[in-house]
Amino acid sequence: MNKLVKLFITSISAITLALVSFSSSFAKVEGDYIVLGSAISLTGKYSSNGVHTQNGYNMAVDRINKMGGVEVQGKKYKFEIIYYDDESNPKRAAQLAERLIKQDGVHYMLGPYSSGLTKAIAPVTEKYKIPMVEANGASRSLFTKGYKYLFAVLSPANQYLEVAIDLAVEKNGGKGVRIAQAFEQDAFSQDVRLGILDAAKRTGSEIIIDDKLPKELNDMAATLAKVKATKPDVLVVSGHTKGALTAIRQISEMKVDVPMLAMTHCDAAKLSKQHGKKSEYALCASQWHKNLSYKDKFFGSGKKYDKDFKKEFGYAPPYQSAESSAALLVFKDAFERANSFDRDAVRDALKTTEMQTFYGNIKFGPGGQNTAKPMILFQVRCKGDECENKVVAPTKWASDKFYHPIPKWSERS
Amino acid sequence: MNKVKQKDLILYSGLIILGLAAPYLFSAFKVQLTYLCVLIVLAMTWNLQGGEMGYNTFGNILFYGLGMYLTASVQVGMFFPLAEWTESGGEKTFVHTTAQYFQGIGVGLLVSAIIPALVAGAIGYAILGLRGHYFAICTLGLGIAAGEIAGGIEIIGAGQGFTTPPFPAEIVDNEARGKFFYFLSFALLIGTFVFVKYIYGSRFKLILNAIRDNEDKAEAMGIQTMKYKITGWMCSAFFCGLAGGIMGGLIGYIDSTDVAFDGREMGVFMVLMAILGGKGTLWGPVIGATLFHFFKEGLWTLILGWQYVALGVLIVVIVIYFPEGLMGWLREKYPERFGEVIDEKDRKAQVELK
Structure with missing residues (x-):
């Protein structure tokens, strides 16, 4: 047995040596x-x-x-x-x-x-x-x-959807809104959540649903059922690509009516392509848009x-x-x-x-973050079956007006 | 000192010298070597439970993750408010001094050994009555549940993850951090090996084997099997916790499901390594872990995108061709090298009987 062990060690050392000379x-x-x-x-x-x-x-x-x-x-x-x-x-x-x-x-x-x-x-x-x-x-x-x-x-992530809350408050005549939110359990989405909490505090809005979504994200029906029951003014969802896809899929399946839906990662998920008209009116935070x-x-x-x-x-x-x-x-x-x-x-x-x-x-700011660039918001809008992302905020680049509130499913064709 | 002992002595001192020299010889590979030490420790401790006692557990990842969070929490919590450290919105920057860093990690590791052992005792008391598949499935749930729970506890960073204290900046040497964690894990490896080796020469190991081979008979012989099962698991948890604590510091960032309670990777790897090398042997897990690590580091980048497929194939090959692991396979081929005497007459007689 000892011989075997020695042989084994020798061969391992040889391989390691070879690796050292190779990689340097x-x-x-x-x-x-x-x-x-x-x-x-x-x-x-x-x-x-x-x-x-x-x-x-x-x-x-x-x-x-x-x-x-x-x-x-x-x-x-x-x-x-x-x-x-x-x-x-x-x-x-x-x-x-x-x-x-x-x-x-x-x-x-x-x-x-x-x-x-x-x-x-x-x-x-x-x-x-x-x-x-x-x-x-x-x-x-x-x-x-x-x-x-x-x-x-x-x-930084906390800026992603802050603007969306401001928009909602503005549409509500400057009064605070009722927010329902669901975020994936990861560093990015949790930071987006912090941004919303700040915005809610600032605008006097109330958070009525604050759910966490698992990392292997493919179902958020429980959150949506609550949304159906409590009728918030805004629904905020963030969970990378899968979060965006899951949200649109289940919102359209369950016919959840909510006046405003704000998300992240819509363009990475190719929402307007994959879900077409079902994704219409979704409001998305983006770092960039080709029309800027x-x-x-x-x-x-x-x-x-x-x-x-x-x-x-x-x-x-x-x-x-x-x-x-x-x-x-x-x-x-x-x-x-x-x-x-x-x-x-x-x-x-x-x-x-x-x-x-x-x-x-x-x-770059002192912490290394980019301080010179604002976030933008776009909304998925459809003409016939062709859907596109239209920039709606900030106003400097807005190509379309922000459509609010989202029509009810019963009124959508 | 008899001849065999002398040979052992040469082997062990050779290995220790190699281990001590390794970070200098292969300076660029320190992190991989640290991983190797930790993987061996995990495989060896899993082997105590799965190999010697016959209780296949997927739950050891629980102790590993627990150790990771505990070490980091103690290291931070001893000197700063933990909640502010993990709060991602916090604007304050906390910096450990050199002394604080090492004191923190020392106490943290101590805690990360003791608490997982106690947790193992408590959980073991509850579930070690289950046997076979039921036990395996039950422990599978432990790791998953722990990951989800940890992902919801704000004070340890929840879904944000937990950044462990950075290595003190006052130490200018770039290599110091790598060396520190390597020697820490190497010390843990030696400690674990000595402990397991000691167990191998004790009555305790025989009792564990008796439980594996026939628990009812063992019970009938007057052995309080429950007591020994719990003790065995606590031993595993003790070293798993330490391994987790070291890894947490080395990686620098703890995520609830991907780093700490990483049942999908580490949790499976530790079982795989022990089985690859041969469960129920002293050297099996060591060899299994080493081979596995080399396979992973050497080949994975060559087959980008297919590495998990290759891993799947590897598992299938191991299970089909080496069900007893490499050590088991060697033992079957060269029984005399393992000190087994074969009575040819007896063997032939058995063959004829069939």
């Missing part, structure tokens, strides 16, 4: 390439949004490389990304971040998908002083931990980005893809301003970022 051949900047690392959810519950994120990254890498790449000290470099699949699991994500930094020698990171996974990776990048530009971690608690190497191009008037020289306007993205990947880009593309633009800008590959120099350059991209203005 990577470096932060290799030849003409700047290597970025990212753990992305390609499988598991965030897989669809993980792919949106990855597509956004890839699209920007291609575009920047094609348009001349990144110029540092007079030399042109191209971007390259090493991806790993984090399986939508924070434990795995933290481990992979470690692996990207220690074994693949990555010195600059792009964020994963979702707040929970970003929360798991941030302590690792912080420890190794690796600048991370992330585009999909909106939880407010990410920005209160004093992280110095974390930069988010998106608005922002511009940059790589992607042009939002509309052009939308067109190019459709050509490349065969579907309209949700904001998750747009913000991910923007993250690369931020990195490029920072490298060029730092004019160096020193991590601290890049970090300092990131800190002073002030730029406009097709996705919106980007300027």
Whole structure:
């Protein structure tokens, strides 16, 4: 037996040695390439949004490389990304971040998908002083931990649906409204909830239903039954893509009448395509919409980005893809301003970022959150069987008027 | 000292030296090595319950998750208001000093060993009367329920998750954190191994085996099986809690269902590793966990998107071809190496009888 054990140990050591020599051949900047690392959810519950994120990254890498790449000290470099699949699991994500930094020698990171996974990776990048530009971690608690190497191009999660409550109050003649809400048990959705609680307090609104939805989300009939019985003025639902799909499916099945329905992740879930008229009048928070008037020289306007993205990947880009593309633009800008590959120099350059991209203005606050860009709200509106997302707030970009209240199911054709 | 003992001594000291040198030899792999130590501990403690006592449990993940939350909560709660730490809207930033960090994690780990053991005692008293599949299903529910409950408790962050205290910033060395957690987990591994090895030489192990082989007979022999079953589970829980506590600190972020009460991954892995290596043996879980970890780390990134399919295939292969695990398979092939004497005459006689 002991012989076997010894043999076993020897072979393990041999394999490990082989791994060591194999993996150290990577470096932060290799030849003409700047290597970025990212753990992305390609499988598991965030897989669809993980792919949106990855597509956004890839699209920007291609575009920047094609348009001349990144110029540092007079030399042109191209971007390259090493991806790993984090399986939508924070434990795995933290481990992979470690692996990207220690074994693949990555010195600059792009964020994963979702707040929970970003929360798991941030302590690792912080420890190794690796600048991370992330585009999909909106939880407010990410920005209160004093992280110095974390930069988010998106608005914090608590701002997602605050505006919706303000709209509802406005429609109610300035008086407080009765809110029913259901949120998934995860970092992002719980932060959206905090935003609603703040808004309710501010406007004197009352929260009459405050439900939690499980992570493996496919049923919220219990909440909807309560909504039917108590008739609130607003129903707020947030639970990533699955939450949006489940809500629309069950609201239409159960014929729940509610004057206003506010959600997140409608465009990622392709609600207007998948559910068509059933999803009409749903109000959705979004980081970005193609009709906004922002511009940059790589992607042009939002509309052009939308067109190019459709050509490349065969579907309209949700904001998750747009913000991910923007993250690369931020990195490029920072490298060029730092004019160096020193991590601290890049970090300092990131800190002073002030730029406009097709996705919106980007300027980082002290906690690393983007303070220069407001959230927008759009409403699903249909003409015949064609449904589209129309921006309704803020008024600067509104292309359509906000339709309120939602007609009853009995009156909808 | 006889010859066998001497050989053991060489083996163990060799392994310990390898273990101590590993973080320096394979500096980039410290985190994976830490995982390996923790996985071995989980497999070994599961083996005590599932392999030696014959009570297949999926509930050990409960103690692992409990240990994780307890360590982090104590580490924070000793110095700062826990509720404000976990409240995501909080604007305040709390920073542990170096001394606070280590004191906190020390006390936290102590608590994370004792409380899960007590919980195991209490739950064991209630459900260890169940046998076979009933027990397995019942414990399966424990982990799931714990995850859902933890996801609803505000003070430990609920669905937001719990960010554990960051490693003290005053320690400038980048490698310090990795080393600290590696040696912590390595110490736990040695502690667990010594304990399990001690049990293997004791009457306690024989009683556990008696319970596995025929509980009614054991009872009839005058053994208070309930007492021993509970004690056995408490031992598992003690080390599982510690393993969880270390992992919590290492990962840095605790999520109720994906990190702490992660029955779908860790909960299944610990069973799989013990079975792969061979349950009911001392070295089986160690070898099983090591092989499994190498398989996972080495191959998973090569087959992106298909890794869980590969894992499924692996499970099927293990169950069909190595139902007794690698150690069991080796034992069958080379019984003499395991110190078993085969009486050829007797074997032939048995064959002829058939």
